[in-house]
Amino acid sequence: FKDGKITPARYAQAYTAARLEIMSIEHALHRLTWDEAIGSSGTIRAIGLALKAGGHGTGEVNAEGLAWLKRKLFKLGDVDKIDFEGIKPDRRAIFPAGLAILEAIFDALELQRMDHCEGALREGVLYDLLGRHHHEDVRERTLSSLMERYHVDLEQAVRVERKALHAFDQVAEDWELDDGVWRELLGWAAKVHEVGLDIAHYHYHKHGAYLIEHSDLAGFSREDQQMLALLVRGHRRNIPKDKFAEFGDDGIKLIRLCVLLRFAILFHHIRGTQEMPQVVLHANGDSLDVLFPDNWLDENQLTQADFGLEAEWLTRVGFTLNVR
Template structure:
């Protein structure tokens, strides 16, 4: 690494968090933490659009965070958005403004991926235990429940209820009454109903809570003398009675010395936690300092050390869908060999290009489990909508788009639905994938000859040794058909002789992409 430092930013529904750390002697040392209660979820209107005021407030926070990132390489930074940005219909507008301001990519992660990262952050920040751990994280717009063992999450759920959303729905004017508490508690039980029995059946040895809401509740309980450490169900019951007596969020702030912004969402967070503990029979809850942003740091360090969870995800999908690993490896190896020849001319020099292309190649037949005819469409649907650990929503969209267009029609607007900065590179990566798929259509284990690829913008020349195409007429016919399909997307493919130059594409028998 050109710098020892890594950084992560969590664009939460209630608070934005940033952590800057460095790896020293195998240990992660935190050098800086920043946190601001932006309450992004409070800016959602009835049409699920972020207000201009909430966007300005969030961007002002990110401008301050951005100063701390200036000397950290882009590949050592991760920035993720969670529930509110998943819900907001204009999240793309906000993300574009945030990326321009920060100069770094912002990922929106699905609920299951958020839960995985939370568990990773907690597991690295609490003492190891024998058996299973239940982790509870109450965010502004969602609550994550994870059962795991050591550093491995085993079962994850993301529920659409949080301290901001519940506070807005039931305590929007600040008044707290017994009737409103009962209404909020019913909403929590309704959200828990689909997962309650399953979680109780799985069981756990220790329960751990993370998030600002849980830390604030623990502070109140210890301050009142109702708990010595952590959170108990009995202490939560006493706090419920106290909330009925204070009757307003302003009084909550005064009584327990809470920041007014925290006080406004305190009751919603409390009702979620109390409801969870009652429904799941949690008598004692430990509290962790680590959460999503720490999980991002450890996940990022794994990528830097080439211990990328996305590789394990790809392997799991290959196993789950019983894909032909040998064929996937051949296509992947050839696609990557073609990429190495054109990276400079096509400006595909980013570190992610080979990863994206190699993984798309390995999964291009995911839809075959359903049917051969149209398997590219079925595979794309699966990859876009499945929970893929390590992938953001946009990353899955790109992976699915490449699989969707790896065969048959290739219209010029095939990638118009992707973020604008990805459109050109996605189209070019897809051309390489399509060529690799055609070259291995016979599914033969026989190695390909040295194949050269030269490009000049949208002009391509695929070169073969003298006589090889004549000896393989089906491959030649397939490539001629492919040339017509590529023409739809504005590319011109010509077949010629192998040229000397950059490494020619070869796929030895049984080769597998890195």
């Protein structure tokens, strides 16, 4: 409806586009079932008010009213002629498209009635921020659900997260990581670094990165999600330096986070609750020094070999790991 003209053909095109979008999820929603449907935001509210003004309900949206409103729009033929009660002038241009989308939802989900909720996007943002203030971060709930869905070893995730954050605290200042979301990002990556194992062991770091990048993760910005996916992608074997470089100056910090994550995973490569030593980390530019207690590495040859291989992997991205 770019030029404001409303015709049955254009409306049908908008309706069809909406139905195609809904097709990918409508079957799953039908399986879930529901008792009532709630709509939020201004367009649904405006449609409900228009139906109420026309004598088709008390503010809710209903299937009969949608059909009546569609016929009325066709008679008007132009968005500038829309003068329904409750519709602000700045909403007229998007009103026909909103109606087509809502009708598509009603048909796809076989709805007869939808009530309106005053809460919408802005209230959702405030809810999220308040939740973080009261230590009820929606992002933590999101990751917990992801871990449960893909059967993550929770004990191992806790061990790796604890060690990664302890390592972070030792080097954050030297690596200029003591601002922003870096500590949280490292903790999140430690929690979910093994989600890809539920698909296949071979290249599971790539499977995990794909899942994280392409899943709907409530509470995460698109950039946070891409960074998180990249850390999971780089937590073993080769680090895709070109992918990190796409984040500009932040790419260097992300590689440093990746190094800390890899250190924590190697530290707990042998799973279990066995006593592990206290280690001291020192960071300087593109190098990380890891100091174990005297003779500990000599007595734990597998761990020593693990870190020897890791040092070789890191040299490929111009990074030096010194373990002694």
